[in-house]
Amino acid sequence: MFGYVSFAQLSNAIRSQLYAIPADVDLIVGIPRSGMVPAYQIGLFLNRLVCDIDTFIADGSISHGQTRKLGVPLTSLSQAQHVLLVDDSIATGSSMQKALARIQEAGFTGRISTCAAIVAPSHKSSVDVSFITMPQPRLFEWNAFHHACVETACFDMDGVLCVDPTAYENDDGPRYEKFLATARPLFRPTLKIGHIVTARLEKYRSLTEDWLAANNISYGQLHLVDLPSRAERIRQGAHCSHKIRVYRETGATMFYESEIGQAHEIATGAGKPVLCIDAMTMVMPGASHITATAKSALWRLRSPLGRAKGWVKQQLRTSRTPVSGS
DSSP states (O other): OOOEEEEEEEEEHHTTTTSOOTTOOOEEEEETTTTTTHHHHHHHHHHHEEEEEHHHHOOOOOOOOOSSSSSSSOOOGOOOOOOOOOEEEESSHHHHHHHHHHHHHHHSSSSSEEEEEEEGGGGGGGBBBEEEOOOOOEEEEETTTTTTTGGGOEEOBBTBOOOOOOTTTTTHHHHHHHHHOOOOOOOOOOOOOEEEEEEGGGGGGGHHHHHHHHTTOOOOEEEEEESOOHHHHHHHHHHHHHHHHHHHTTTTTTTTEHHHHHHHHHHHTTTEEEEEEETTEETTTTHHHOHHHHHHHHHHHHHHHHHHHHHHHHHHHHHHSSOOOO
């Protein structure tokens, strides 16, 4: 099972542990590319200047906008006295050590504190600051389409690799065929996808293959629904059953699904995790989408009712309070 961290989870972890960062840090230096994600979040929370390691070593110029003044203004990067060197995670620690060596070889004599936002338990002591401790394997929202697991994963198509068809386009006829040929792409994995598993019908295989080739999306197998029509697919409820079956039979380790309801159904049916793209959340087997939705709805209902009940009680107490002098 993969551990998972979203942008929101990372931001929450950093914000709740800002105290772990030395107070006298005056510059945040990120290790490109992924290290820039937590670097900018830290910089915004602390109101510190942020740059990448190459710009820092070159003492390059950097702007920060005009909406607010920096907590520690620097007229040049070389003025920094205490640098926080940031990466998104540590696997072996080699990237951080190479970055440290580069800065020291460039002649920087100030203090350097190291930070990896996400660390394995065995590497927690390898850096000065961390925010999330998580064993491997793990997947992050910012690397989900470039992670090695893509090569053994199942990918939904509409809503993931391309936009969903509109109700007007989804006529199972000429308008739908035009959509299949011209659909706008969404996410483009940089690795070869193991399996594309879509509820599109088998009769649209050629159009689907042509679109994938035109958009330079590499994949192993394309799994379509072998039914004669959209109406028959709906009648049989073949959307999720098709995806669950392929997910099970292929031995894939992850399923990338667009819609949250289907993500929960696939995770439960296959007994394996599903990354929901619409919500950018990891759905685990056994997690109840209905229960979570019901609880949320109940909370929203209780909240205004509770306020109303409190107001009524207050009015009753006030009406019973004797008026002075009566």
